[in-house]
Each structure stands twice: as C-alpha cells, then as structure tokens.
Amino acid sequence: MLNFLGNLRWQDGVDIILVAIIIYQVVLILRGTQAIPVLAGLFLLFIAYVVARQLQFFTLEWLLDIIVKSFVLIVIILFQADIRRVLSQMGKKALAPGGINAPLTVEEVCEAADTMAGRSIGALIVMERYIGLSDFLEGAIKLDALVSKELLVTLFWPHNPTHDGAVILQGDRAVAAGCLLPLSRNPNLDPTLGTRHLAAVGITEQSDALALVVSETSGQISLAQGGKLKRDLTRLQLRQALQDLLETPAHNRGNWIDKLVRHFKTQ
DSSP states (O other): HHHHHHHOOOHHHHHHHHHHHHHHHHHHHHHTSSSSHHOOOOOOHHHHHHHHHHTTTTHHHHHHHHHHHTTTHHHHHTTTHHHHHHHHHHHHHHOSSOOOOHHHHHHHHHHHHHHHHHHOOOEEEEEEOOSSSGGOOTTEEEEEEEEEEHHHHHHSSSSSSTTTEEEEETEEEEEEEEEEOOOOOOSSSSSTTOOOHHHHHHHHHSSSOOEEEEOHHHHHHHEEEEEEEEEEEOHHHHHHHHHHHOOGGGGGGGGHHHHHHHHHHTO
16 A cells, blocks of 8 residues: 555646546536436446456346447437536636626516516516527527517517417617527426426526526426526515526636736736
8 A cells, every 4th residue: 555655646636636627516516417327227228238248247248348348338328418517617617708697688578577477477587697408499480689678578468479389688789589499307396396497497508598487377487597496485575586696797808818908917
C-alpha cells in the first residue's frame, strides 16, 4: 500500500480528482431522470457478463460480449437527447450571456397566467434559456411579438388555432405559437396529468427551458423545470420562481469574455 502511494505522481492525483468531478456532475444531471434505471440495467448486464465468463457459460458469455463491446454505441443511442442537452448547455454557458434578465416579461407572463387560471383557459408557455428551441418551431405559427398579457391570453383563447399548442418565448419576444412538444415518458409522474403537463415536463427533460402550464380543468398553475413539476402555484409563487430562475445578478451577467474583462477592470 505504501509502495503504491509512493509511486503516485501529482498528475495522478489531479487525474483522479477530475474524473471524480465529471462522474459527480453526470450523476447530478441524470438524477431523477429515466437514465438512472437504464444505466442500472446496463450495469447488471455487465455484472452478468463477468459472472458468465467466470463460470464458463460460453453461449451466454458470447451473447453478453456483443452487448458489452457495443456499450458506448448503446449509450449514445439511448441517451442522445441527454447528451445533446448537456453539451449544448455547456457550450451555451461558455459562449452565451449568463442568463435572461427580463423582469417585464416575467410580470406579463404572471399576469397572463393568473388571468387564464381565473377563467380556466388552458395554456402552455415555454421560456427559452441557454439551449435553443429552434427544433420545436417547425410547423408552428411564427411570431415576432413583444410579450404581453393580452397577447398570451389571445393566443390561448378557446377555439383559436393556437389554443392547443405551446407558445415559445425568447427573452421578451414571443417567437412561435401552436408548437408541438415531446411528451415525457417518466413513469413516476402523476398518471392523471394531461397532455399539456406531460409536454411541459418533456421539453424541460430535453432542454433547460422553463414551461408554465395553466390547467384547463382546474385552473391550476404549474411550472416545469429540469423534468420536475411544481403544481398549484399562486401568482406570487410563480413570479418568485421565475425571477429566481431567469434573472441573473449583475456580477454574473455576460459571457466568459465579459466576466474576464470585468475581473481585470476591478484589479
């Protein structure tokens, strides 16, 4: 043991720390998603492969050997959406502004949600953050309008063509209406949830967007983020949640170049 520790270089220590950080971050990203049970299943297959090899179960070993050798390809295919989301988030955070500072948009969205909740008008509003949502604009009604309470209520008014789809916001602009979003397949969600709520959770599983839902049956306001759904929010609770998630403190705004320039200016 002492000989082993004595042969360690400082590069080995840094290497171990970096690997531990990466594994920890991956676990944080995947925690609470469907990826965890799938990874657990793949791990059990690997254990079965080791056991079959030790016990010389040649046929079973041959079959599992094919799966083990294709492990990387299987992971890429199964988690392509998660991999894309993580890489996009990393790139956007490094190169794009560090958040959305849109207090007026938050106020207009909260007023619209409160109005529609009082009238039991169903709505699904998606607020883009770092990861772009251009893939979900195909087939939607393109807009380029300043976000306002009146606009949002009109778009979700019953019998309007855009009533059943989602509205996507980019900053203080409504860019599209009638958008179709992927539905979540998380088996742990409440089975009584409707299509709007499943779509809200689904889009936040595949991006870092926020999705606000107004229930058409109960008038309940919900907010989805990171595949999680907070239900039965009041207007004040919704406003606070959006402000916490969307508005960035002044010292954190800007991309990494802006932050570096500010750092040297303060020296």
